[in-house]
Amino acid sequence: MGPVRWILMVVLVVGGTVLWVMLRYPGGWRYAFSPDCTDHRQDLDAARGRLRGLERAAGRERDAARAEIAAAERVHQDRVGRARTHLARLKDPGRGVSKSSLGESLRLYEHALGVTVDGRTAEHPLSEVSVLDD
Template sequence: MGFVAWIVIGVLVAAGVVVWRMGRYPGGWRYAFGALYAADRRDLDAARSALRGLRDQAAREREAATGDVALAEQAYQSRVALARAHLAALRDPGTGLLRSSVGGLWLYEHVLEVHAEGRVNRYPLNEVSIRGEYSGKAGHVYLALPTGRQQMVSVELDEATSEADVRAFVVEAFNAAADAKVSRAERLAKVPQAEAELRKVIADTTGPEQARRRLADVTSRQKSDARIPQARRELDEARDHWEHLTGRRPE
């Protein structure tokens, strides 16, 4: 950037400062810059700063109290959501992670998924039973379903899937179904306690209520605080004095 450009920038900045100062201290050059009126400018600035400082302090206090209410509400809703999720998981744990698969059978932690005849069915693991029979070219897996019916799923035996693989799957699924019956009983036994805990968590609104009371206290105290009205009157007096001097009333 050349020397002339810097001079132009300096002139523009100086002009901006002059315009700002003339607006801040209206009435003319001598009132905005003259040493004779320096004390009057300081009084006006002090009154402005005092009011602005009190307003900013009050706003920060309200914002902090309002933020505390939001955080308390968020924490309350989070506790309720966790309690609901815990109860829901006891009643219905969902599918769970995939443990094993063979052919069209997919064994999850809590569900046996069957892909057969172009359909996919999911059965609660605690409500099924499984056994296998084997021929030279296929493993035949028989499922006793929750409906009381049986279904056969044939698994072709080849280099990718051996008879040992199918046998291992059947044993794992059989044992998993047995374990699922036990775990379901254990989960259901915990449901009443989880329901009671959920009711307790929902009823415990202490955090949000305390935060709302603090916000109400802050709001009430600020309404009765005489400092801001007093600072506003003092600023009006400083403006009146400046207007009396210059014939122009400052903001």
């Protein structure tokens, strides 16, 4: 590398540093480089550090709250799904297991009564069956 390139490289680095400092401490050259404003720059740096810390803490709290919301929504959806399944079982419990029979024509299941007449079988839910004993 020739001396011109080295000089150009140094100028670019120094210029970039000056620009970066000027952007960090707005208000002009005096506020960015004056020894009179050193305390103010340090205070500004400390305040920025505190702000970054608070922003990180707020981000962690926000993420934790979102995770809690997602977990609560999953629990709610699970409960709703179980309730729907339970309701579907209540609406249509099926016939259930066989409890007893009276010959081949009547079979009592857990939730239904099976009647066989002339080779045809019909099942009736117990909630719809009434028996009269005369």
